[in-house]
Amino acid sequence: MLHIKSRFICTFSAVALAAAFALPARADVVASIKPVGFIAAAIADGVTPVDVLLPDGASEHDYALRPSDIKRIKNADLVVWVGPEMEAFMTQSAASLPAQKNLEMAALPGVKSLLVRGDEDDDHDEDSHAAGGDDHQDKSHAHHHHGEFNMHLWMSPEIARQTAVAIHGKLLELMPQSRAKLDANLQHFEADLADTDQKIGAQLAPVKSKGYLVFHDAYTYFEKHYGLSPTGHFTVNPEIQPGAQRLHEIRTQLVEQKAVCVFAEPQFRPAVIDAVARGTSVRKGTLDPLGTAISLNKDSYVQFLSQLSSQYVSCLNGA
Known part of the structure; x- marks a missing residue:
């Protein structure tokens, strides 16, 4: 009896082991920041989970990788990030990855032609900050953050679509057995994105001519795509308060009623906005450029765009 039981256990173990080896490989996808994770999650839905490095509430502009983060990057099957000019914290770890595991949005062939140059006021803002006594810190930021181009690429629906196509291709190489699901996910994402894009265009149309100020220049791709009319931003680096000269210029714009709204961000609620707006109408x-309150799922990127659109409309319309 014991002999039969032992043979059954051995046979069961062998079958289980064989089944384990027969299971489809699961790719471990790591995204640098949450909006990039939104795009990845749309394609990986039902196939493999997506992990985001940057914790909620942290800033992509000055984050420092922890040892556990470096390990997650090293062990990932696919790492998706924007590029070194945005996420300086990723540069060294990403450089050590083989090409098939490294997906840099800014380096995608179709994306390069869509890149928008950095804001014309960048140098001016640096001078203003420097006048405030933080010259070294600000110039260091300018070097690693913007460089030649504005790198808030996830704000562009078209760049997001091209990134989704690239993620689909990478995951297909890793898990060819999941082609049907990956194809369906990409098809759903593109269709949903096109539909949402139309709805947002209609939602924003009535406020396109209304001027406003944003806290930092994270929204250029979104604004250009939908034809909005920003009058400027407080700062290039949200970690550094704008200088006195910049604040005087903004105050003048508000007094002259060139802007009807000023936008803060969940991560940064500087008192400077209250001070400058005081006494004006x-x-x-x-505006939440990282979709902090949105959970990763197959529809999170279009939810992110819709939330951003509603945040614009709410303030510009005075709702």
């Missing part, structure tokens, strides 16, 4: 709103 300008409204104050909040």
Whole structure:
């Protein structure tokens, strides 16, 4: 009896072991920041989980990788990030990855032609900050953050679509047995994105001519795509308060009613916005460039765009 039981256990173990080897490989996808994770999650839905490095509430502009983060990058099957000019914290770890595991949005062939140059006011802002006594820190930021181009690429629906196509291709190489699901996910994403894009265009049309100020220049791709009319931004680096000269210029714009709204961000609610807007009729709103409150799922990127659109409309319309 014991002999039969022992043979059954051995046979069961062998079958289980064989089944384990027969299971489809699962790719471990790591995204640098949450909006990039939104795009990856749309393609990986039902196939493999997506992990985001940057914790909620942290800033992509000055994050430092922890040892556990470096390990996650090293062990990942696919790492998706924007590029070194945005995420300086990723540069060294990403450089050590083989090409098939490294997906840099800014380096995608179709994306390069869509890149928008950095804001014309960048040098001016640096001078203003420097006048405030933080010359070294600000110039260091300018070097690693913007460089030649504005790198908030996830704000562009078209760049997001091209990134999704690239992620689909990478995951297909890793898990060819999941082609049907990956194809369906990409098809759903592109269709949903096109539909959402139309709805947002209609939602924003009535406020396209209304001027406003954003806290930092994270929204250029979104603004250009939908034809919005920003009058400027407080700062290039949200970690550094704008200088006195810049604040005087902004205050003048508000007094002359060139802007009807000023936007803060969930991660940064500087008192400087309240101070500059005090005594004017300008409204104050909040834009969330990272979708902090949105959970990763197959529809999270279009939810992110829709939320951003609603945040614009709410303040610009005075709702």
